[in-house]
Amino acid sequence: MLGDRAVNPPVVLAPMAGITNVAFRRLCREQGGGVYVCEMITTRALVERIPKTLKMVAFAEDEDFRSLQLYGVDPDVTAAAVRMVGEDGLADHVDLNFGCPVPKVTRRGGGSALPWRRKLFGRIVRQAVEAARPYGIPLTIKMRKGIDDDHLTYVEAGLIAQEAGVAAVALHARTAEQRYSGQADWDAIATLKQALDVPVLGNGDIWEGSDALRMVAHTGVDGVVVGRGCLGRPWLFADLEAAFTQGADYKPVLPMLGEVAKIMSRHAELLVDALGDEKHGCADFRKHIAWYLKGFPVGGELRRRLSMVASLAELDDLLGKLDPGEPFPVSELGQPRGRVNAPGKVTLPQGWLDSRDDDTVPEGAEMENSGG
Numbered sequence: 001m002l003g004d005r006a007v008n009p010p011v012v013l014a015p016m017a018g019i020t021n022v023a024f025r026r027l028c029r030e031q032g033g034g035v036y037v038c039e040m041i042t043t044r045a046l047v048e049r050i051p052k053t054l055k056m057v058a059f060a061e062d063e064d065f066r067s068l069q070l071y072g073v074d075p076d077v078t079a080a081a082v083r084m085v086g087e088d089g090l091a092d093h094v095d096l097n098f099g100c101p102v103p104k105v106t107r108r109g110g111g112s113a114l115p116w117r118r119k120l121f122g123r124i125v126r127q128a129v130e131a132a133r134p135y136g137i138p139l140t141i142k143m144r145k146g147i148d149d150d151h152l153t154y155v156e157a158g159l160i161a162q163e164a165g166v167a168a169v170a171l172h173a174r175t176a177e178q179r180y181s182g183q184a185d186w187d188a189i190a191t192l193k194q195a196l197d198v199p200v201l202g203n204g205d206i207w208e209g210s211d212a213l214r215m216v217a218h219t220g221v222d223g224v225v226v227g228r229g230c231l232g233r234p235w236l237f238a239d240l241e242a243a244f245t246q247g248a249d250y251k252p253v254l255p256m257l258g259e260v261a262k263i264m265s266r267h268a269e270l271l272v273d274a275l276g277d278e279k280h281g282c283a284d285f286r287k288h289i290a291w292y293l294k295g296f297p298v299g300g301e302l303r304r305r306l307s308m309v310a311s312l313a314e315l316d317d318l319l320g321k322l323d324p325g326e327p328f329p330v331s332e333l334g335q336p337r338g339r340v341n342a343p344g345k346v347t348l349p350q351g352w353l354d355s356r357d358d359d360t361v362p363e364g365a366e367m368e369n370s371g372g
């Protein structure tokens with residue numbers, strides 16, 4: 001449940017900057033049920049009504065549970081942004097991002113650095129929950145385990161958020177230092193689930209429907225949040241739905257190359273629609289191509305031409321050269337995709353670790369519309 005919304009199957013598309021726009025969400029929604037979160041929106045840019053940001057808060061008419069992720073470091077600005085979401089009817093659910101490990105964000109005390117400053121974290125979440133309440137908007141948070149193994153925050157932050165009245169807590173079970181490397185620590189998700197009464201959503205390394213079932217069995221979580229696994233594989237949401245409805249004996253969804261090509265073509269069309277013209281739509285689509293074709297035997301020359309595609313007609317022409325009967329490369333199942341970058345020391349503002357109870361709002365920690 002998210003507020004009074006039953007989420008069935010208990011699956012959430014993770015917010016991914018540059019990916020989970022209205023086009024990608026639609027493609028995924030067509031495959032299966034769940035909650036589909038839009039790209040992260042910066043609170044300050046929202047309250048200042050920056051046109052680019054307002055444009056990103058785009059939902060399709062048939063999105064009946066519009067889920068928006070906000071990033072903020074200032075309790076007042078965050079509350080103002082949540083109020084604006086309620087007043088202007090921009091979304092039905094708000095998630096707050098406390099997981100971004102990008103150095104330019106943590107260096108200023110934002111994203112995954114913030115829960116360490118527990119009083120400030122508590123103020124942001126409390127004020128956001130209060131701002132959301134009159135509109136009946138369920139407010140959730142998404143966080144990491146902590147800054148690094150010596151500075152874990154997730155259980156304490158989860159308890160603070162619960163006390164503040166959040167509808168659920170999602171944990172990406174890595175530290176900021178880990179970025180996207182290594183394996184997510186599902187034991188930490190189990191620990192959080194044990195510690196909290198509010199619903200807990202587990203995130204990290206769900207590549208197949210079967211992984212989601214394993215995570216639920218291992219941790220007892222109320223739902224799963226799926227990020228990189230669906231890159232170039234929107235049908236993962238059909239796979240997840242099959243897993244949750246049929247159980248461990250479900251039949252994995254394994255599209256042949258011809259079906260993949262059809263989905264690629266549709267994805268590009270939706271992006272062209274969303275971004276307004278073929279030039280921008282096709283340019284944005286290029287980043288998805290290698291993910292879609294991962295593991296399929298497609299010649300280097302065709303891959304190269306696809307990676308430069310500039311129009312829908314050209315895309316369909318190139319996709320027509322693929323062998324539609326090529327079976328899905330099962331060796332790719334369960335394999336990481338998307339970002340897997342190496343760990344890196346977390347850059348923090350000076351003195352950040354020394355004073356957990358300092359609740360001064362960090363300077364300059366707002367950012368453009370990007371995240372992680």
Ligand SMILES: Cc1cc2nc3c(=O)[nH]c(=O)nc-3n(C[C@H](O)[C@H](O)[C@H](O)COP(=O)(O)O)c2cc1C
Binds near residue numbers: 018099172
């Ligand atoms: C390209 C990309 C962009 C991301 N952007 C965001 C974001 O804006 N907000 C956020 O909370 N997490 C973001 N994440 C993190 C994911 O939501 C998710 O927590 C992470 O990928 C771990 O889940 P996974 O193992 O299923 O991929 C991003 C991840 C990727 C790969």
